[in-house]
Amino acid sequence: MALLKFHKEGATIILVSCAISVGIVLLADKFIVDLWLQKTVQIAVLLFLIIILQFFRNPNRTLVVNNNHIIAPVDGKVVVIEEVYESEYFKDNRVQVSIFMSPINVHVTRFPVSGKVKFSKYHPGKFLVAWHPKASEENERTTIVIENKVFGEILYRQIAGALAKRIVNYAKEGMDVVQGEDAGFIKFGSRVDIFLPLGTKVDVKLQQKAVGNRTIIATKA
Structure with missing residues (x-):
């Protein structure tokens, strides 16, 4: 055991x-x-x-790195799959996949892809419930962009929820990171948004349960 x-x-x-x-x-x-x-x-x-x-449990979930896959960075439920305009970094349309974490989920954040961190920024903000449509833009959050050799630039955003009062982000600009390794932590309920290039094949469905370091979010089309 x-x-x-x-x-x-x-x-x-x-x-x-x-x-x-x-x-x-x-x-x-x-x-x-x-x-x-x-x-x-x-x-x-x-x-x-x-x-x-x-x-605060941290299950051991090792994986074999696969640059053709984007893996779930957290545990939770897939609540958004849609094309949106990403206004902070890309300033163009992307496919957004959002995973909502309840307080009973594992809250470790893991890198969804391997590559170099091109952008990492913390934003202070509100503590709206994590599923609120404006939570991605108004809540306390961090935005991280990783340049991957297969998918190009992948953005993921840690978003605090109504209970989450602290976001921990280990990604620093210029770092080389490995898919599946510890990327941070969000305390007491939250959400993670992932922004993918248009045309990326999304492998999850709405309301599906995602498991960090296990569930494949997308594959290279």
């Missing part, structure tokens, strides 16, 4: 949550006389800790 791993971005929160949980459980055992209330408090605290632990 594989050892459960946690993402490094959760280290502080996990340690603090564990300490607080243990403290509350011990204090409840000592100071709450009513047995039913005591156990209710202790179970609630343990459930809270389990939620924190599952949120």
Whole structure:
């Protein structure tokens, strides 16, 4: 059985949550006389800790790099597949594929392709619900562009949701990155948009469950 791993971005929160949980459980055992209330408090605290632990889990998903594939950078549900005008970097039409992550999904972001990081920018912003049509332009977000030798330039955007209060992005301009490696983390609910060249063969469907480092989002036509 594989050892459960946690993402490094959760280290502080996990340690603090564990300490607080243990403290509350011990204090409840000592100071709450009513047995039913005591156990209710202790179970609630343990459930809270389990939620924190599952949120920061980091499953080991190695893959064989394939430059003819664009893989899902995150776990979640495919909520958008459409041709749109990308106004920040390309300033032309692209195929947008968006994956929405609920708080129970794995929130590790992985590089969807290998290549060189050509653009990486953080934008402060709002915290609209991640499925809101304006979330891609108005929410806190990061925009990353990777130049891949097969697909050309691929843009992906990490978008904070109503619960997400911090986006972590490891991509820096000029970096050479490898498909499937750790690209960052979005804390507590969010969305990732991927912008593909027109004519790219999209291999997912709306409402499909995507699995990071497993699901093929698109292939070279």
